[in-house]
Amino acid sequence: MARSALAEKSSLALPHRHPRRTREEHSHETAQDYVEIIAELIASTGEARVIDLARRLGVTHVTVARTIKRLQREGLVTSLPYRSIFLTPSGRKLSEESRSRHTTVVDFLKSLGVPKVVAQSDAEGIEHHVSRETLQAFEKHLRKTKIA
Amino acid sequence: MARSALAEKSSLALPHRHPRRTREEHSHETAQDYVEIIAELIASTGEARVIDLARRLGVTHVTVARTIKRLQREGLVTSLPYRSIFLTPSGRKLSEESRSRHTTVVDFLKSLGVPKVVAQSDAEGIEHHVSRETLQAFEKHLRKTKIA
DNA sequence: ATTAATGTGTAGCATTAGCTACAAAAGTAA
């Protein structure tokens, strides 16, 4: 029996695992942000270019171009050299889900009295960690407070 | 005048930047999770070993060892070869802040009716994206619903 | 004291995501 068996025996607090599948989760978060912005750009300006994404995200065009390649590999977008970026059906689906969740989170935070700018900023991160159950709880709370 | 100037002119939606300082943010999130778990391990079992962190986080001991080196470099922990891990004063401070925020987020979600297990799971991600203002809004809501 | 099990370290590989620097393509203006 080795060292931490003793630890286990005397463990009072529950193990309470915190699985950090960071790499995978983060690439999903990035994907969601990208497709959401691509959809917005197409809706508002007619097309999504690498440079527009770079400006919106505050990163260089190189970073965006590489990420677009990955999203293309994953079947979320299509793009050809020197042309604009398009969403595939699955990319469009993801963008709509992301946009919807994003809106709900922002509205929810505002309904708690969080200043609009802060709500928008916090939502950019929180949106990626809200499960279906929590999202529904947010919506329920929104319905309640809207009536009141 | 180049391509996207036209886009800018006809832009209806606000720019609404989504700055992705992903790399830096993520290393902070990792640091928070680690010091929080280290504090828990010390409190419940007397010491924090690499292997315990690895089990808790669901990663290999190699990943943990490397991260501990980084946290040491950043002045949050101390460790010697084959010995257990300790928090520095600044590591302890961060662990307490993280733990407090973590608890608040879990309690808040539960107060919305989110099932305990889901609340715990979602909180692990959300906790890192909650600003001071939002945290205060959570606390305010908690006080309200506790009284009611 | 030996042996076995457990824990830790190191080497080396992959992926993601940031950057700068430079070259080439595409678009705009003269």
Next chain:
DNA sequence: TTACTTTTGTAGCTAATGCTACACATTAAT
């Protein structure tokens, strides 16, 4: 058409976080 500006691409660097494989140290059991 030519010249200039903007956009895109490519090469190559860094850092964080995941992994396996293997060696070595430490602890536990015999």
